[in-house]
Amino acid sequence: MHGVGQILLQNRAGVLDAWLAHLRDAAPAARPASLQLLKLELGTLVEKLTAYFLASDGEGAGAAFRTLEEQAATISAACARDGLTPMETATLILALKAIAGGLLNREAGNGITEPDQARAALDAAVDKLALITFATFVETREEIIKRQGRALLDLATPALPIWRHIILMPLVGIIDTQRARQVMEWLLEALAREEAHIAILDVTGVPVIDSRVALHLTKTVEAARLLGSRVIVTGISPDAAQTLVKLDVDLSSMITRGTLRAGLAEAFRLLGENARGPAGTML
Structure with missing residues (x-):
């Protein structure tokens, strides 16, 4: 469809300006910086669409369409990523x-051959791009949600070295x-990294x-024991x-305390150290 390609080539600036005007109306919440980036990306898309129609038969096959x-x-x-819906x-x-x-309709009387076929080819190409766009959007949003979920888990499950050979992992939220698998993994990694002898799991x-x-929790305690460390579980409510x-749950392998x-x-008793903080203050 050389006619479509030639028309797009000659009117690239007008097509891009009209497209950006539509974007500002359709997505008023879009940030100005995002609009500037999109202007460059949309300009590239118009160029590639033009090259496709100049080089192909309009059926969506070949390297040009890829x-x-x-x-x-x-x-x-x-x-x-920019928050558009x-x-x-x-x-x-x-x-x-x-x-x-x-x-294309305006140029129909200026020598373009088979205008209906040209319009059908354009519509087919854009429709296929729309399907690709939707699929990519869903994949990207799912990846963003997964990444945010991992970040929230990182924030909700920190392993904090609070004393020599002692780490604290406060747990917040539903396990x-x-x-639970991540708690065990991160706790064991922290025990090895900090060379800790005692881990406190505060629930x-x-x-x-x-x-x-x-x-x-029992599995986590047993896994830590294999590393030569002890786990103290605190914060179990009455x-x-x-x-x-x-429920007849066997917690005999756990060391439990009511408060942190x-x-x-x-933990200090197990380490055989004096349970006093800096400057002799009581812990």
């Missing part, structure tokens, strides 16, 4: 159909199977201590203690 697909995917990923992103790509299609911020959570007794303060005292 580069076009890659650019559309790049734009979609950028939109996802799926509707705004899809509308952005589909707007090219109306903008370039209107241009499911995935998080004051865990809303529910049931048999499943207790099983995860209600949680009654629940665990009713009591857990620290036990």
Whole structure:
């Protein structure tokens, strides 16, 4: 479809300006910096679309269209990272159909051959780009959500060296199977990294201590024991203690203390050190 390619080549600036104007109307929340980046990326997409129609038969095959697909995917990923919605992103790509299609209609009387076929080829190419854009947007958003989830887990499960040979891991929130596995992994890594002999697991911020959570804690204690370290579990509430007794959960392998303060005292006792902080203050 050399006619489509020639028209896009001759009117590239007008197509791009109309496209950016549509973007500002369709996504008013987009940041100015994001609009500047999108202007460059959309300009590249127009160039690649022009090259595709100059070099191909308009059916979406070949190397020319693959580069076009890659650019559309790049734009979609950028939109996802910048906070645009799926509707705004899809509308952005589909707007090219109306903008370039209107241009073809205006040029229909200026020597373009088979205008209906040219418009159909343009619509087919943009529709395929829209599908690619949506798929990439979903993949990017899922990756962002996973990355944010990992960041939240990192924040919710820190391993803090609080004394020589003692680390503290305060747990906050619900402990499911995935998080329990990460707790064990990060605790063992911290024990080895800090050469710690004692780890304190504080579960004051865990809303529910049931048999499943207790099983995860038991496995963590046993894994730490294999490294030659001891684990003290603190913060089990009276209600949680009654629940665990009713469930007949075996916690005989655990060292438990009611409060973090009591857990620290036990940790110093196990180390054989005086349970006093700097300048002789009581811990």
